[in-house]
Amino acid sequence: MGKTIAEKIFASHLVDEPFAGTKVVRLDVVMCHEITTPIAIDDLIARGKDRVFDTGKIKAVIDHVTPSKDSKTATQAKILRDWARRHGIKDFFDVGANGVCHALFPEKGFIRPGYTVIMGDSHTCTHGAFGAFAAGVGTTDLEVGILKGVCAFREPKTIRININGTLSKGVYAKDVILFVIGQLGVNGATDRVIEFRGPVVEAMSMESRMTLCNMAIEAGGTSGICMPDAVTVDYLWPFINSDYPTKEAALKAFKEWSSDPDAVYDRVVDIDVTKLTPVVTYGYKPDLVKPVTEMAGTPVDQVYLGSCTNGRLEDLRVAAAILKGRKIAPTVRAILSPATPQIYREAMHEGLIDIFMEAGFCVTNPTCGACLGMSNGVLADGEVCASTTNRNFMGRMGKGGMVHLMSPATSAATAIEGMIADPRKYL
Amino acid sequence: MKTFGGPALFLDRADINTDEIIPAKYLNEITKQDLQPYMLEDLKLAGFDPQGEKTREARVVVSRANFGCGSSREHAPWVFEVNDITAVIAESFARIFRQNMFNCGMAAIELPKEKIDLLFSYAGYPDTSIFVDIAAQKINVNGGGKGEVLPFELSPFDKALVLAGGWVDYADQKY
Structure with a gap:
């Protein structure tokens, strides 16, 4: 055996x-x-x-x-x-x-x-x-x-x-x-x-x-x-x-x-993923998942790109390709935490950091950051975050806050529109 | 060895996660005792008050499936420990929380759904108490003038950890 x-x-x-x-x-x-x-x-x-x-x-x-x-x-x-x-x-x-x-x-x-x-x-x-x-x-x-x-x-x-x-x-x-x-x-x-x-x-x-x-x-x-x-x-x-x-x-x-x-x-x-579309979580558990098309239009207050799930160079490249030449919505604040100094520097050398900052992102130092609401990027009561992180538990990013988990591409499209958005129209 | 038993706190929801048991913003505390005021602070549940008398008097928690999921923070068992809750009885546990409980010499007892339902039938009595006998692998529940004895399964390793007072003492003697 x-x-x-x-x-x-x-x-x-x-x-x-x-x-x-x-x-x-x-x-x-x-x-x-x-x-x-x-x-x-x-x-x-x-x-x-x-x-x-x-x-x-x-x-x-x-x-x-x-x-x-x-x-x-x-x-x-x-x-x-x-x-x-x-x-x-x-x-x-x-x-x-x-x-x-x-x-x-x-x-x-x-x-x-x-x-x-x-x-x-x-x-x-x-x-x-x-x-x-x-x-x-x-x-x-x-x-x-x-x-x-x-x-x-x-x-x-x-x-x-x-x-x-x-x-x-x-x-x-x-x-x-x-x-x-x-x-x-x-x-x-x-x-x-x-x-x-x-x-x-x-x-x-x-x-x-x-x-x-x-x-x-x-x-x-x-x-x-x-x-x-x-x-x-x-x-x-x-x-x-x-x-x-x-x-x-x-x-x-x-x-x-x-x-x-x-x-x-x-x-x-x-599992056959050929027909899989971009997805987003909708509740307070990570198994509550819907196609982005069903969630599109949900307003968000903050977009967070980073964490051990999606703060790597590949993630930054995907998001930057969507954000290039575009601005984030005036109703949203967007935060990027490159996951390591090396990722940060490579993103700088590739011009990605410029793209994020031109678009209106705040770029922080490498840290776990907003993901667990322990340091920066904490949500106020009733606020909503579109996030590339891994947990959407109630209060995870700040008491009374709501987190929608998604890919870096979907988070970038969401930052542009200020509401949950399908990234495919920007690709 | 710790003792396991007393007034019971019933948390009637599956998938209660460790962020709800102890929010991340309190993970900057350096001693277990400092966590004491924050137990279950972010848990939203009908009829549940984290600062209520029932919560403060509880010595045992009874809950549903997948208790303690999410973050690995041992602060979750610790916040129970410093509030004198030394046993959680649930339909199932997340692996890390379960192991953390036994590693601290505390008890995470699994019972089948129908037995958990039976325990929840005692939730309405003001005098409900539950005692866990680790050696005999039996739970005694009493309340509203009645009572039951429920046997439970326990892995021999987890039992040994409770009897040894936790994993550090056990491992230090053995490895």
Whole structure:
């Protein structure tokens, strides 16, 4: 009987099986940010165990509220910063070098096929795009990960989603994943890995695959996962070219981390996206999804382009192509948060930042920003935001605020019209 | 080991997310105790008052499917803990919230829908209390002059975490 990629990763990393159904696995990467890590650090200090299992396998960034906005967030940043310095964690990214964790860490080449990855952040599932098992955890799991380099899981079953057909103009990875979440429901993949397969995924860039995997958690999934292939090798090549003589050799090694043809799945879902149109969420759960045509004309107060879901260069290019030579509606305010400094600089060099600013966008530093209403871009009671982020929960972007999730293209069209708009007429 | 039981708070909706349990704007707090005033602040539910007497007196929460979905923030179990709520009983949980509860030595107990419905039939009595016996894997519900005993399933690992007082102590001894 064949194995899924998740089963292969679990088997190769197994440390202990304390009880039937519970697997303790060795961790390759433990990632930390300033919101969920400081309490773990303080608890380790209080226990007299202020140690880290491997300084090279721990990555840390200040990204949720940065630069700090008040004394409390400055204290959180300081606890993380002092800890990283104290332990000699070289992959620590502070103001000036920092960006959204799930965009920054892949960009630095930290994630490889076959890896196990945890972070005290639910969108850690993003990194499954590289053929890794990557799971969001709480602070206690993170604390044990920092101290011992292990984490316990109920070994997840896998839902395989075959994404067939071809994407129409104006339809992107974000539309696909919102549609998939709409099909599965917000708990359709609880205790499951979602394996994204099929020709549409194979044709996607790493950025698009990250957008897919990023929202696996919105269906309850433990990790999204894509099969490593030549696209994965090309993306990682600058970081691995001393490990493999050729790209072909790297590809051969990476392909070991693929599901076997006779692997057994919990469920297989076939989706044809040929007729899929741009979609938008309409309620307070990410599985409430409608075609943009049914939502067009809904007035918005703010447009937000950014986050670990859609703040990458590819997203900025798509939005800028629509905004070029156009202005945002006078009734709307639009905010762009490029996800990392590198994305910001490349967007500058390509002239994209000029396009956004000419159109009337405010461009912020790389940060999680408005997505979770913790720092900038917070909504007032009753306000509506068209957002490329991942959650539309009531109050998520500010008490009494409403969020409609959509692709970067749809958000750009919406910014121009000041109301939810179909991007296809601008393409 | 913690004790699990007392007055029950009934939250009659599926998919209650961790943003509703503790809004992101309070994630800048550095101690668990500082979260105490903000429990369930953004939850909009008919008849529910986050500052109400019933909420403040509760020691157990009963809810529906997919409780604790969304953000991984362990601040959600913590805000319950510092308000002396140590057990949540629901039809199902989101994975991260469920694990966070057990990792903190608290209990996230799943019951089938018909048993959850039975617990909700006690929601109208002012004196309803629920006690969770982890070792015996039984829930005692009493209210309105009647009572029931409901057995529940619990993974041996999660049971061991509760008995050990949480995952840090357990892992530190073992790995």
